[in-house]
Amino acid sequence: EPEVTQTPSHQVTQMGQEVILRCVPISNHLYFYWYRQILGQKVEFLVSFYNNEISEKSEIFDDQFSVERPDGSNFTLKIRSTKLEDSAMYFCASSLDVNEQFFGPGTRLTVL
Amino acid sequence: AQSVAQPEDQVNVAEGNPLTVKCTYSVSGNPYLFWYVQYPNRGLQFLLKYITGDNLVKGSYGFEAEFNKSQTSFHLKKPSALVSDSALYFCAVSLTGGGNKLTFGTGTQLKVEL
Numbered sequence: 001e002p003e004v005t006q007t008p009s010h011q012v013t014q015m016g017q018e019v020i021l022r023c024v025p026i027s028n029h030l031y032f033y034w035y036r037q038i039l040g041q042k043v044e045f046l047v048s049f050y051n052n053e054i055s056e057k058s059e060i061f062d063d064q065f066s067v068e069r070p071d072g073s074n075f076t077l078k079i080r081s082t083k084l085e086d087s088a089m090y091f092c093a094s095s096l097d098v099n100e101q102f103f104g105p106g107t108r109l110t111v112l
Numbered sequence: 113a114q115s116v117a118q119p120e121d122q123v124n125v126a127e128g129n130p131l132t133v134k135c136t137y138s139v140s141g142n143p144y145l146f147w148y149v150q151y152p153n154r155g156l157q158f159l160l161k162y163i164t165g166d167n168l169v170k171g172s173y174g175f176e177a178e179f180n181k182s183q184t185s186f187h188l189k190k191p192s193a194l195v196s197d198s199a200l201y202f203c204a205v206s207l208t209g210g211g212n213k214l215t216f217g218t219g220t221q222l223k224v225e226l
Contacts, residue, residue, distance in 0.1 A: 031212055041218075043214075044216070045213045045214060048212055055212075091156065095212060098163075099161065100158045100161050101158070101212070103155040103157070103158075104155055105155040106155050
């Protein structure tokens with residue numbers, strides 16, 4: 001069964017450093033998403049991406065964040081200058097249409 | 113704006129008994145409703161959805177949920193709980209024509225005991 005994959009599973013970085021989180025969505029899916037889950041809290045929407053552009057973003061997704069689909073298979077989330085409060089589990093998801101989104105296993109980001 | 117409420121942080125049930133995990137939602141339009149399950153150190157797994165049609169939807173692992181428009185609820189149910197159902201359950205809503213953004217509830221920890 002096709003699945004969304006994410007790398008790395010755990011990323012540790014120093015405050016102020018740039019990080020790139022990588023995702024490979026399900027191959028025939030058209031919509032791509034990033035969500036995050038701060039420890040013990042609910043899952044929060046960050047951004048959705050369709051037809052090579054951002055279709056919606058939350059107030060969390062400020063200028064420090066960017067997304068890219070560089071090669072037609074990968075979908076990346078970049079945080080330019082990480083802050084302590086960026087520590088969270090980041091989930092990538094993809095969907096074919098407005099139906100269910102399929103989530104990856106997540107990348108745990110720890111900012112020291 | 114759209115929101116989801118899961119009023120119970122934790123639900124405890126004995127194996128073999130029926131279980132209910134509650135969810136209410138608020139959207140300014142017609143909702144799409146979803147249930148996801150999260151096992152420890154794992155991602156979110158899709159359980160079931162309501163898009164349109166029959167108010168009772170059946171999903172994976174014997175779970176079902178009933179859409180109640182008048183009560184704006186979408187409670188998750190299972191007739192006979194298993195210990196292996198113990199996990200964190202999230203209800204989520206998106207708005208039709210709203211770009212597919214999922215808004216999640218705070219989650220309900222289900223604990224099924226022998």
